Amino acid sequence: xxxxxxxxxxxxxxxxxxxxxxxxxxxxxxxxxxxxxxxxxxxxxxxxxxxxxxxxxxxxxxxxxxxxxxxxxxxxxxxxxxxxxxxxxxxxxxxxxxxxxxxxxxxxxxxxxxxxxxxxxxxxxxxxxxxxxxxxxxxxxxxxxxxxxxxxxxxxxxxxxxxxxxxxxxxxxxxxxxxxxxxxxxxxxxxxxxxxxxxxxxxxxxxxxxxxxxxxxxxxxxxxxxxx
Ligand SMILES: Nc1ncnc2c1ncn2[C@@H]1O[C@H](COP(=O)(O)OP(=O)(O)OP(=O)(O)O)[C@@H](O)[C@H]1O
Numbered sequence: 420x421x422x423x424x425x426x427x428x429x430x431x432x433x434x435x436x437x438x439x440x441x442x443x444x445x446x447x448x449x450x451x452x453x454x455x456x457x458x459x460x461x462x463x464x465x466x467x468x469x470x471x472x473x474x475x476x477x478x479x480x481x482x483x484x485x486x487x488x489x490x491x492x493x494x495x496x497x498x499x500x501x502x503x504x505x506x507x508x509x510x511x512x513x514x515x516x517x518x519x520x521x522x523x524x525x526x527x528x529x530x531x532x533x534x535x536x537x538x539x540x541x542x543x544x545x546x547x548x549x550x551x552x553x554x555x556x557x558x559x560x561x562x563x564x565x566x567x568x569x570x571x572x573x574x575x576x577x578x579x580x581x582x583x584x585x586x587x588x589x590x591x592x593x594x595x596x597x598x599x600x601x602x603x604x605x606x607x608x609x610x611x612x613x614x615x616x617x618x619x620x621x622x623x624x625x626x627x628x629x630x631x632x633x634x635x636x637x638x639x640x641x642x643x644x645x646x647x
Contacts, residue, residue, distance in 0.1 A: 423505075423582045423614050424449040426472050429481030431464075431637075441467040442478070443637040449583055449614045453644065454606055456625040457618045459634035465618045466587055468634065472616070473585045474502045486582065503531035507576030509586040509605070513568045515560040521547055521571050522556045528578035546574035550604055566597025573604055583614040590621055602627045 431442040441464045449455065449472070457465045470476040472483060474490055483490040485505055490498060507528070515524045525543035526536075534542070547556060550570040560568050569589060576584050586605055590598035598621070606627050609615050619625055630644030 422448050422450050423486065424472060425482075425484045426468070427482045427484070429468075429471055429478045429483065431467050431471055431476070432479045441637055442471065445481070445637070445639055447472070447632065447639065447642070448646065449616060451582065451612045451614055452609050453630055454609045454615045454628040455617070455630040455632060455644065456628035457616065457632045457634060458620070458625050459640075461620075463634040464637040465634055467637075469585050469587055469616065469618050473506055473508060473583075474498050475508075500531060504579060505582045507579065507581035507584040509569065509572050509576050509584065509589045511588040511591040513560070513565075513572045513592075515568055515571055515575075517560050520557045520559050521552060521563070521574075524560070524571055525574045525578055528575040532579055542578055543574070546578045547571070549577075550574045551600075564597065565593050566600055569593060569597070569601050570604065573601070573608075577608060577613070581613065583616060584608055586615070586617045588619060589617060590619070590624055595623075598624070 425448045427446050429442055429445045433439040433441060445468060457468060459465055471478045485501055522540060522543045525546050526539040529539045529542060544556060547553060550573055552567060552570050555563060555567060563571065589601050589605065593601060602624050605615050605617060617624060617628060625631060632639055633641040
């Protein structure tokens, strides 16, 4: 497996009257085709780790390398480009645009790729087909169930063929049947070499992943997939 993304010695402290140390000293290497669950108690730093590894937030210290490139040396614009080309995200709240239909929402995932509109649309249709929504192309989010909205979000996350897909509580708003579909779709992405990283409180979701990273107080306290 190729190493895609590496977080080394990362700390993150949120400033304020009482600064919060959300991450203390975290090291984690993600490899292609690996399904990773990040678990741990509330407030242990799981979402912060996902945001820092996913370049949505910059660490206070330590290094994040993506495809061999050190992120800290890059401008915000260069980081955005890197993120758009290499990473995909799925959130608990779906984050779809209400006034756009499913195809338009998914096509947004290629906005920074320079792909012509017609090809964006064709790719969005193919991505929606892949998540079983070929018959919901013109539906807006309000016309879709929660599980279907999350499938649209997954299609948007993968349309640019990212190396890593991060999912933060992707089943948190879904019943167990819809949740199972989402987990199966996410787990299946790894068959094509995508690294899948899921932050979850749900035992069933964690059990569907191959690697389990347990966090406590901003640190990784166990990792059954760490290199030996
Ligand atoms: N923007 C912020 N400003 C200040 N403190 C923050 C911020 N975001 C998170 N924190 C704090 O950092 C710590 C870690 O938060 P984080 O969201 O990473 O935990 P988590 O493990 O994902 O929790 P949960 O399971 O409840 O979602 C918490 O103590 C939280 O209060």
